[in-house]
Amino acid sequence: MNDTSAVSQIESLGDGAFVESFDETEGTMILNMGPVHPSTHGVLRLLLELDGETVLRCEPVIGYLHTGMEKECEDQNWRGAVTIVTRMDYLAPFFNEQAYCLGVEALLDLEVPPRGRYIRTLLAELNRVSSHLVWFGTQGLDMGAMSAMFYGFRERELILDFYEMVTGLRMNHQYIHPGGVWQDLPDGWLEACTAIVDVMPRRIDEYETLLTRNPIFLERTKEVGLISAEDAWGLGATGPIARAVGIDWDLRRDMPYEAYSEVEFDVPLAAEGDVYARYEVRVAEMRESVKIVRQLVDQMPGGDYKNMDPKITPPPRAEMARSMEAVIHHFKLETQGYTVPPGAAYAAVESPRGELGVYVVSNGGASPYRCHVRDPSFVNLQSLSKMVEGGLVADLIASIASTDPIMGGVDR
C-alpha cells in the first residue's frame, strides 16, 4: 500500500459503477465491493484487485458510519458518556459500557459491590451469546444456509427479552454506570435467566446439527480465509480470530476483571486459522458463556447493586421520597454531574470480538477530556486482507463473516 494504492488509482477515474478500472495488458480489474452490499455486514467497502476470480489485493475503506462519538463523549458528563459508548459496537453494548465504566472507576478509585459486579458479568456473558448468535446467523446466511439466520435470531430474541426486562431496552441500554448498575435486577429475573440457561445448550446442539458436519458448509469454510499465527499476532488480532490460530489469550481468564475470577470456564482454542476454526471457537464460546451464566445465577450475592456513594451515583427513588439530602444529591448529579480527579486510565474487557479497550483521560472536570475506544472490529479488520489475498471472491464472503466486523464499532 503506497502511492499506487487502489484508492488513489480510482480517484483519477472519477465516479464509476462497481468496476473501477480494468487493466487490459495485465488482465486485472479493480472492483468496488460495498459500502452497500448485503454480505459486507454494514457499510464496509472493500477495494478488490482481481485477476479473474482470484483476489490479488484487498483494501478495506471505512468511515461510512463515522459519527464522531469519541468527540461527543467530550461534551457529556461522566455518566452521560455511557449513552454514547453503548452505541458504538451495537451488537455488544454491555461490553462498551463495561469497559468505559471500568476506566472511570479506575480514575475515581471506586469500588463496585459484589452484586453489581455479578450483574454486569451476567449481562456481558448473555451479550456474548446474543452477539455470537448474530454472527452465527450471518455466517450461515452468507454460506447459503438461510435457516441458520432464523434459528440464531430465535434465541437472540429470548436474550433480548431478558435485557428488556432488566434494563428496559433491547439495545443501547445505558444500564452499567460508573459505580455499579442503574437498577437492581427485577422480580422474576431468576426464572427468566434460568429458562435461557436451560434452553441454550440444547439449542446450540441444534445449530451444530445445521452446520458443523454439513458437507456444503465444510466445503466452503475448511482451509478458507487462512491466516498464520504470526500475521494475526502482528496485526493485533484478538478474540476468536486469535484463538482460532492457537493464540491462547483471553482477558477474562488471564487478566480477570469483574466476577470472572470467581467462575470456572475454559477458553476454546483451535489451531487451523481458517473460517471453520473460527466457527468452532465461537460455538464453543457460546457454550462456555452459558456455563458462566449458570454459575453466576447460582452464586449471585445479595447486597447493594451499586456503590452507594451519593456523590457518584444517584440515590434510590424510594429514598428521595423521604430524604431532602437525597433530593439535593440527585439534583446535583443530574444537573452538574461529578468531577473526576485528573489522570488517565486504560481498561479493557474481552468483548465477543476481542480486546475492547477504553482510554479515558480526565483533566479534573465534569466531563471526559478524552475517551478513546480501542474497538476490536477496527483492529481485526486489518487481518481481513491477509485472509482473503490469494483466495476466491466467494471465499472472501466467508472470511468477512468470520471476521465479524461491526461497523458501528469500526467507525465509532
Place this chain on the structure above:
Amino acid sequence: METLWLDASEWRVRALALKAQGWWLADLCGLDGAGLYGPGEADHRFEVVSQFINHKSKTRLSVHVAAPGEPPTLPSITDVWPTANFMEREAFDMFGIHFDGHPNLTRILMPDEWEGHPLRKDYGVGKVDIQFKDQPLLQIDSPGQAPAGSKAGQSVDRLGQSAMVTSPLSEAP
C-alpha cells in the same frame, strides 16, 4: 499500570526494545494536551499514547510520546507492529499528527477532502458545518467561533442557523 513518557527521537529505539522484551501493542491513539497541561507544564501540545500488554507477565504498560513541531510529527512504528497502521491513520485523521515512514498515511474515518482534524480541542462540536464534496464551504472565521456578522452571544448550530447560547450553570442564581 506503569506509564512511560518518551521523546519523539527515542520512540523507535524504545519501541524495538519493548518488542524485544515481549510487549505487544494493543492500542495507539492521539491526545491533544491543549486543555490538559497548564502553562509551562509541557513544551508540546500533541502526544501519542500507546497501550502495551505483556502476555507473559500479564501486565500493561502505557507509553506517552510527545509529538513536537508543526505539523506534529513522530516516526511511524508500522514496521515494528503492523497493527499500528490503522491506529496511526486514525491519529493522523483526528489530530493531524504525522507519522514519518507510514506506508499510506491518509484519512481513515473522515472523507478524504475534509478540512481540519475533528478531535483537536479547538474544533468545536456542532459548530462546524457538515461539508459535502463539491459543496461551497460555509465561511467560518476561525474554528469554534461564530461566523462574522452574527450577533455576540450566539453560536451556529450544525445547520448554520443561529441559536442562543444557553448555559444552565452560568444562569443559576
